[in-house]
Amino acid sequence: MSRAIMFRRLWRLPRLLVPLATALLLTATGATAEARSAPGPGAPARTRAGAWTGTWEAAASGTAPALPGASVRNVVHTSVGGRAARVRLSNRLGTAPLRLGSVTLALQRPGEPGSPRARAGSVRAVTFAGARSVTVPAGRDLVSDPVALRVPAGANLLVSVHTPADSGPATYHRSALQTNFIAPLGDRTAEESGAAYTVAVDSWYYVTGVDVLGAPAAGSVVALGDSITDGTGSSPDANHRWPDLLAARLRGLPAHRRPGVLNAGISGNRLLLDGRGPSALTRLDADVFSRAGVRAMIVLEGVNDIKGTPEQTDPCALEDAYRLVVRRAHARGITVVGGTITPYGGHAAYTPAREAVRQAVNAAIRTHRIFDAVADLDAAVRDPAHPDRILPAYDPGDHLHFNDAGMSALADTIDLRSLSAPRTPAPDHRARPLSPR
Template sequence: MHWVGTWAASAQKVEAKLMPPSLPELGNVTIRQIVRVSIGGKQMRVRFSNAFAKAGNDLRITAATVAVSNGSHKIKANTLKPLAFQGRSSVAIPAGKLMISDPLDFDLAPGADLTVTIHVEKHVNEVTGHRSARCKSFFQTGDAVAAPSLKSSVNTNTWFYLSGVDVSANENAAAIVCLGDSITDGRGSTEDENRRWPDFLARRLLANPETAHIGVLNQGIGGNTVCRGGKGEPALKRFERDVLLQTGVRWVIVLEGINDLGGGKTDADEIIAAYRRFIALAHKRGMRVFGGTILPCGGSFYAKKPQLEARRQRINDWIRTSGEFDAVIDFDATVRDPKNPDRMLKAADCGDHLHPGDKGYRMMADSIDLSLFK
């Protein structure tokens, strides 16, 4: 048996405007968050991050529990279990650090909705979380980590402090990291329905007996870039934390670069050089790296950027023909309009001509050859 990631979210700084309006500072508050795991297990542990806090700002979690979700802010009370940290019910996580809970016996079913509930003692300057959860997190004043429901709660669509869930799995089990931007983060998909392309991929893997032991870790950040600027730390900077230090990873899918091109300050050769860096770093860890071609964005607000389409085609041609990735996943070919190849198919488009909708994300996931993960 060994540890394998079953769920993850990329850590980033969460702005004050994303805090619940009635709780502008997260002090003496219970936070209940719901995540949909990929693979299951009989033992689990949870990761919490205080990566972006200012020096001296410990994240003090006084109590934490896990349970199977019963919808919204409710839990299945008979599944509730407390988390511990080196045998203690509370923990102080220093600024810039990650904390992993003690192993916990817990019957976690594949594809289950898991709630993680914590009580935070006081507000931390520069809160760490994930801006675009695509589902609700619930907040209630005081310590209610064991409550079967948070009847007085408010909610927001952001995850706070929670960065991963691992399960103890058989030796053949492993995880895939999906590294990307808002297209991997699921912008344009239906909220609260887990319809990002990594979600559809996870369901396909679970439904196939030959791949049902493979976890999927979504490390997409909306507005993220490969090289510079954008939301969150650029992929070049976050690659170690979000890929190399994830648990039980054997494969990486890289789908990122459209925001660099849309910003107009990064050329194709810089992005290709970054891809080569990703490949080299991952290969040193024994991981296989698959290159996802960049989707078309004709008709979007990015389309007016000079040279964007030529640079996108140059990058995609390199991904397809260089042989440097271990395999190619041709997302561009899957969703582009054959009559207007600089645009997405209408059926795949969420409407902004940059992000797919639910059908487009399903098309992307369905295009992936599962034999890549044998």
């Protein structure tokens, strides 16, 4: 055994320790803890029943002012279920160590999607190497110990976090399209009634993922995108983002073929440049490759590169970036489905020159064999009479995003058979090399 391999194993050992009580409880149901890192290059994701599967994700998009002394109750929606769970918390964009006084996980009271109330008897303490409180260094993420809670598919969970002191800027996901709650004073994480959570917010604080154990699910699928993937234009508190609706379609498959769906969309995100959140290229490790059981990803990025400032005028630059995403994903055994860029004629940022770039990028996605499969979202949602515009029935009014019907059309365009083992595209020597950042 090389010294490097031995060091890695010794370094990982503390992360695999689970508190004795939780270990005994999970052993009684056949559950075991797994390594909390993504598969190495070339290793396909494991999807056996004893493996962790991602059921929900929110990509860190920026920071908000800290909430010293408060408790935040985040409402998150599962795609697949399991007999235990673990929570991913982040101080990735923070500038100081983050002190978490306590964290809990619970089921939301049924039939109340906009409520902070927990189902009676479902609140569970979340621990980290056996401890109820923990400090997360700046720039780091943290994965909890397993939590003994049976998690249903298509259900809302409550992830409550108490921050006893000012730990500097809070890593958050700005556009949740979900009502979340703040209890301004004290540790209210164990409260079932939710009565102390008197302030409503529309962002997720600190929590960036939930994994489940023991699901029969066939791994997970990550949707990497911008505001369209983030759900802008769809109904709040309804989980009508297109990745949610894709997860609902997938629940019609036999359990062993049903992957979890993780939404790594960030409103305003770009493929090539940082802006509203890190660029898609720079966040692949954090938002895709480190997630549990990833076997496929769907990429819908590029419109903000074309219409943003500075604007991207060279279609080849986007094509090269797509190829880099595919190479890095294939090195980890991950299939990549590419989505064509949807129309935005009528939007304030639209110009004929930018439309020409969009058309050229879409032509490359369709014909240059960049991806393992193509989801022609542009064709699915454009107005046949005005191909540079969204169909009016799908347009919430801004001519860029999608209402619930449009989100459904996007989800229905994904060929479920494409979410399978990678098929490396034939080399296209027109593509220029692009180095990872």
